[in-house]
Amino acid sequence: MDTQEWAKEGRDVSVYCNTQSAELFLNGNSLGEKKRNATTFPAGGLVWKVPFKQGDNILNVVGRTPNAEDAKHQISVNYLIGEHGKVDKIALSVKKLANGNQLIEAQAIDEKGNRVLDYNKRSYFFNMTSHGKLIENQGTPTGSSIIEMASGYAAIEFVSGAKPTTIEYRNQNVKGVYIDVK
Known part of the structure; x- marks a missing residue:
């Protein structure tokens, strides 16, 4: 599979948290919410295929538990499709x-x-x-x-x-x- 196809399919992103569920956002768009299962590898099943775009991307995750405040984290990812030069x-x-x-x-x-x-x-x-x-x-x-x-x-x-x-x-x-x- 070449790098262009790989980018369209998406890269696996694992979220490690101790909340019961988590929702992942890419550049403000939800990629869905998943429930954590401690018996599933990796990351308790909190794994998404993320279709990064070329350049800067913002990932946000919201971890949720009943009767508790949401846990939130944000990271910026600069994604390159293909290869860099010298x-x-x-x-x-x-x-x-x-x-x-x-x-x-x-x-x-x-x-x-x-x-x-x-x-x-x-x-x-x-x-x-x-x-x-x-x-x-x-x-x-x-x-x-x-x-x-x-x-x-x-x-x-x-x-x-x-x-x-x-x-x-x-x-x-x-x-x-x-x-x-x-």
Whole structure:
């Protein structure tokens, strides 16, 4: 089966929860509600065929139990139908975290804008000023200023200072990509 047929048929998505049932949504559309059966493998039978579209997709799950509040979770999935090309650039972005810090994200991108999933170069993040602080030496995926990219992705948490700063990303093949952080 080629990748185009595979995408139309859908990919299996398993939901692991301790609620009696769960409903899965793809980009706001319900894919149905299923009851959990502890004797069914995998995920107690909470498995859906999900027809992802090319690019960004949002999965939401609502777990339900009688006489209790619903349990909810959301995840964003960037789905590629076919194969990515070679790395064209490293794209940096910043997003605000719930704790008030910022997450500096680096992604290896091909010429069509797809993330290059087999890119795993050692990555280095630098704060180019004394304003703010990178969370480093934690040994965690977002708490290390030196880390290998995983599936073309690396990130580090940043605590903003009183003034804007510039964060630099580099690896053995990329000599300086910069983003301004306010």
